Amino acid sequence: PRPGEVSVSVRACGLNFADLMARQGLYDRLPPPPICPGMECAGTVRALGEGVRDRQVGDKVMVLARSGLWQEVVNVPASQTFPMPEGMSFEEAAALLVNYITAYMILFDFGNLRPNQSVLIHMAAGGVGTAAIQLCKTVENVTIFGTASASKHDSLKESGVAHPIDYRTMDYAEEVRKISPKGVDIVLDPLGGSDTSKAFNLLKPMGKLITYGVANLLTGQKRNLVAMAKTWWNQFSITALQLLHQNKAVCGYHLGYMDEEVELIRSVVAKLVNLYSQGKIKPKIDSVWPFDQVAEAMRQMQEKKNVGKVILVPEAPKEESKKAEN
Numbered sequence: 669p670r671p672g673e674v675s676v677s678v679r680a681c682g683l684n685f686a687d688l689m690a691r692q693g694l695y696d697r698l699p700p701p702p703i704c705p706g707m708e709c710a711g712t713v714r715a716l717g718e719g720v721r722d723r724q725v726g727d728k729v730m731v732l733a734r735s736g737l738w739q740e741v742v743n744v745p746a747s748q749t750f751p752m753p754e755g756m757s758f759e760e761a762a763a764l765l766v767n768y769i770t771a772y773m774i775l776f777d778f779g780n781l782r783p784n785q786s787v788l789i790h791m792a793a794g795g796v797g798t799a800a801i802q803l804c805k806t807v808e809n810v811t812i813f814g815t816a817s818a819s820k821h822d823s824l825k826e827s828g829v830a831h832p833i834d835y836r837t838m839d840y841a842e843e844v845r846k847i848s849p850k851g852v853d854i855v856l857d858p859l860g861g862s863d864t865s866k867a868f869n870l871l872k873p874m875g876k877l878i879t880y881g882v883a884n885l886l887t888g889q890k891r892n893l894v895a896m897a898k899t900w901w902n903q904f905s906i907t908a909l910q911l912l913h914q915n916k917a918v919c920g921y922h923l924g925y926m927d928e929e930v931e932l933i934r935s936v937v938a939k940l941v942n943l944y945s946q947g948k949i950k951p952k953i954d955s956v957w958p959f960d961q962v963a964e965a966m967r968q969m970q971e972k973k974n975v976g977k978v979i980l981v982p983e984a985p986k987e988e989s990k991k992a993e994n
Contacts, residue, residue, distance in 0.1 A: 669717035669743045676731060676749070680762035680956075681738050682708040683965055683978040684795065685858070685881060686924065690735075691966065697924035698735050706737030706980075707924075710752060710761030720746045728752040730761045730937075732769075734927060738959065740982045747930050753941045763795070763951035763977035768940050769933060770923050771799035774856055774878045778919040783808035785853040788844060788870065790863070792829060793820040793975045796880075800856060801827050802949045813852065815840050823975050827952075841866050851875065864904035873915040879904075880921040952976030958983055 669675040687705045689695040698705075713727040723729070729749040731737060737744075752761045775781045787804055791797045792814025804810045805828045814829040821832040831847055833840045844852060853874075855867040858881035867877045906918060926933060943949045954974035957965035959982055969978050 669715055669720075671718040672720060672745055672747075673717035673743050674713050674720055674723050674729075674746045674749060675715040675717075675741060675743050676709070676711045676729060677714045678709045678711040678737065678740055678742055678982060679758035680710050681706050681980040682762045682766055682795075683969060683980055684708070684766050685969070686766075688966055688970055695924075704736045704738055706733070706735060706739070708732055708762060708765045709737040709742065710758045711742075713749075714741070717743075717746070722746065723749065728758075728761070730765050732765045732933070734924060738962070738980060750934070750937045750941070753945050756944065759953050759956060759979050759981075760951045762979055763953060764940065764944070765937070766923060767795035767799040767977065768803075768949065768951070769936050770880060770921065771796050771803050771856075772936050772940060773923075774880060774919075774921050775800060775803050775854070778878045778921060779854040779856075779876050781807050781810065781854060783810070786811040786813065786848060788813045788815075788840075788852045788855045788867070789829075790815050790835075790856060790859055791972070792816045792824055792832070794969075794972075795974075795977045796856075796858065798827070798952045798976050799949070801829060803943075804828070806943065806948050811848075811852075813840075813844055813847075817972065820975055841870055844870055854878070856880070860903065861898065862902035862904075865902075868904060868906070868914075868916065868918065871916045876917040876919060878919045878921055954978050956981055 684707055686695050690698050690705055710730045713723050713725055713729055716723060723746050730752055731744055731749050733744055733748055787810060789797050789800050793816040801812060804812050812829045813831045814824050815833050815835040816824055817836055818834040824832040833843045851870045851872045853872055855870055855877045857864050857867045857877060857879040864879055871877055954976040955968060956979045959980055962980060965978050965980055968974050
């Protein structure tokens with residue numbers, strides 16, 4: 669490690685939607701290829717660079733970076749590492765940072781979520797969706813609408829979604845209106861395109877739309893130029909004057925552009941660690957894949973089969989290697 673850096677033995681890495689977009693050349697926060705993906709991981713500090721005082725060899729840490737973390741060993745600035753709370757597994761730690769920081773800042777910093785409000789969460793069974801549901805439950809009497817395919821509805825209900833909606837067979841906007849004719853207070857929009865206008869129209873007066881992704885760009889394993897053109901063509905646009913008449917807010921969030929905001933991110937992580945320690949949030953792991961099965965792990969997420977977080981590990985999980993021996 670160089671001065672100010674720590675070297676970390678990586679035990680688990682998070683797979684994010686941005687990684688799928690990066691693979692198709694649709695994510696703008698990456699250095700030019702050849703490149704190693706990976707925006708979050710967890711592991712043990714193995715060496716300290718000169719001048720590092722607040723980490724020790726052997727510390728268990730979570731790491732946040734713009735890219736480069738899907739490796740067995742990474743060297744990163746110590747400021748991009750966060751101590752893991754007591755009792756947290758490496759898989760949970762690799763599932764925490766990107767999704768929970770995003771969900772927390774969207775809901776509380778932009779959304780100003782308060783008791784008795786209602787929230788629409790798209791892709792509610794995914795990483796950010798799962799985090800957002802748990803964070804909504806920390807506020808009294810919040811009504812959650814969540815879109816996901818029908819097979820995931822039971823697990824969504826268990827986790828606290830009052831109204832799961834199957835976006836594949838139903839018009840989710842109509843379904844929300846049936847239950848709440850005035851609409852909702854907050855919409856979390858990772859979809860982009862025409863779904864952003866739908867979201868804006870679903871807001872109550874004083875409602876907030878927070879857009880934080882363009883998942884509609886991804887339709888399959890390969891880049892789809894038609895889907896891209898359609899999404900950009902349908903991209904929501906509004907003027908300041910129109911906003912004035914609507915009494916609504918539109919916010920944009922992109923964690924990838926927050927890398928200068930060290931203190932801000934650190935304060936959010938401190939709040940999340942506190943919530944974890946109180947048992948109020950707990951990352952939900954969908955599946956764990958060794959590095960050499962990264963294609964299958966990505967397919968699991970691309971085809972929206974996951975409920976919770978998809979995790980990569982440098983070697984096969986122990987149960988699997990035991991099976992192989994038997």
